Amino acid sequence: MNRRRHATAAITLICALTVLASPALTLQAAAAPLPPSSPKKSLEEVRAEIDDLYRKAAVATDAYNLAEEKTKEQSAELVRLARMIVDGREKIEDLKAKAGAAARAQYRNGGLPEGAQLVLTNDPQLFLDAAGRLKEGAKATHDLLGEMTRAQAELDTYAKDAGANWTKLEANRVRQAKAKKEINDKIAAAEKLESELAAEERERLRLLEQQALNRAQTTWLGTGVLKGLKGDATEEGRKAVEFATAQIGKPYVWGAEGPLSYDCSGLTQRSWGAAGRGIPRTSQEQWRLLPHVDIKDMRPGDLIVYFKDASHIGMYVGNGMIVHAPRPGRNVTLAGAGSMEILGVVRPA
Numbered sequence: 016m017n018r019r020r021h022a023t024a025a026i027t028l029i030c031a032l033t034v035l036a037s038p039a040l041t042l043q044a045a046a047a048p049l050p051p052s053s054p055k056k057s058l059e060e061v062r063a064e065i066d067d068l069y070r071k072a073a074v075a076t077d078a079y080n081l082a083e084e085k086t087k088e089q090s091a092e093l094v095r096l097a098r099m100i101v102d103g104r105e106k107i108e109d110l111k112a113k114a115g116a117a118a119r120a121q122y123r124n125g126g127l128p129e130g131a132q133l134v135l136t137n138d139p140q141l142f143l144d145a146a147g148r149l150k151e152g153a154k155a156t157h158d159l160l161g162e163m164t165r166a167q168a169e170l171d172t173y174a175k176d177a178g179a180n181w182t183k184l185e186a187n188r189v190r191q192a193k194a195k196k197e198i199n200d201k202i203a204a205a206e207k208l209e210s211e212l213a214a215e216e217r218e219r220l221r222l223l224e225q226q227a228l229n230r231a232q233t234t235w236l237g238t239g240v241l242k243g244l245k246g247d248a249t250e251e252g253r254k255a256v257e258f259a260t261a262q263i264g265k266p267y268v269w270g271a272e273g274p275l276s277y278d279c280s281g282l283t284q285r286s287w288g289a290a291g292r293g294i295p296r297t298s299q300e301q302w303r304l305l306p307h308v309d310i311k312d313m314r315p316g317d318l319i320v321y322f323k324d325a326s327h328i329g330m331y332v333g334n335g336m337i338v339h340a341p342r343p344g345r346n347v348t349l350a351g352a353g354s355m356e357i358l359g360v361v362r363p364a
Contacts, residue, residue: 058216062223065205069342072201073326076269076278077297079194082187083270084296089184096177103170110163198269202343228354232335235353240310241335248333251364252316254290259283259330259338262347267340272296277340277347279328283318286330287363290316294363298328305361317362321355331360 056064209217248256259282268276273285280298287294295301301318302325308317313331321327329339329350337352 058212058220058223061208061212062220062227065208065220066224068201068205068208070322070326072198072205072269073279073342074324075194075197075201077280077299077326079191079198079270080278080280080297081300082190082194086184086187086191089180089187092180093177093184096173096180099173100170100177103166103173106166107163107170110166202269206344228351231356232351232354235351235357236335240353244311244313246312246314248315249364251287251290251292252314255286255292255316255363256330256332256338258289259286259347260332260349262286263338263349265340265347267343267345267347269343279340282338282340282347283328283330287316290364292364299325301325301328301361302358305363308360308362310357310360313360314362316364317360319352319360320358322358323356325358327355 209220212220262273262277262282265273266276267278269278270281271277272281277285280296280301283298283301284294284296295304298320302320305318313319315331315333317331319329319331319337321329327339329337329352331352332338332349335352336349338347338349340347341350
């Protein structure tokens with residue numbers, strides 16, 4: 016019993032000594048640094064990130080618009096080919112009917128070919144008439160067979176082309192769906208970044224954005240790029256400018272072509288359409304396909320293309336200004352023509 020009490024006391028003493036010896040360890044553990052938290056981004060960094068997301072959404076929007084344009088073209092081509100196939104089948108049926116009529120006529124003649132009937136006749140005039148008919152009939156039969164062969168070949172080509180266009184149509188639908196997802200993802204990410212800011216920070220963010228645009232415009236004007244710029248708008252150019260400026264205040268919506276909302280290239284396309292000049296749908300295609308002009312020769316109605324990937328476009332309206340549809344969350348507005356990185360200038364007419 017005594018030994019048990021001594022053992023218990025010894026254990027108690029050891030525990031007590033352990034507790035007494037551990038404060039330094041305990042304090043050290045408590046004072047251990049927490050994993051470093053990621054530093055809060057500055058508003059300028061947030062602005063740059065939001066700009067980058069919207070730029071990527073603009074690139075995806077161009078891809079979506081191009082796929083949509085190609086889808087429309089291929090759908091129209093499929094309709095045209097379908098009509099050609101129907102017409103081709105009707106033509107073949109008509110040719111078959113004519114061939115059947117010729118066969119029935121031969122049957123009514125007792126099954127004897129016209130050549131045999133010609134040999135058996137004793138009437139010289141009948142012989143000459145029959146010889147002429149025989150020659151005409153042989154040519155008609157030859158022509159009929161040739162026409163049937165050509166009609167069938169055309170029908171096969173139409174069917175093959177329709178199959179190829181259907182494959183392209185499906186591929187463009189896939190591209191559209193992929194671009195649409197990317198657009199929505201980028202816009203959602205940008206809106207999330209902005210929504211996490213306090214109201215005061217959001218106002219400061221908008222101010223930073225405007226200040227950056229103003230700085231770029233001031234720097235551009237400082238180069239003297241507009242000195243000596245005397246180009247007057249053409250009649251079509253004036254109409255395009257009038258249409259574009261009339262849209263100021265309407266919201267940017269990606270993929271929109273009016274009349275209630277626009278994306279950047281939808282606005283320029285519709286503006287020039289109102290002036291009677293059809294131009295491509297996307298900013299990249301407008302840059303690629305329309306005639307290029309030097310900035311020193313620029314005139315109102317010309318289109319200024321922005322960024323190395325031609326992902327944005329606006330219409331020059333004079334006095335160093337453009338009308339453009341900036342991005343989601345913004346409206347069609349006037350802005351400095353040099354407030355963004357200029358790739359070049361194109362002229363629809």
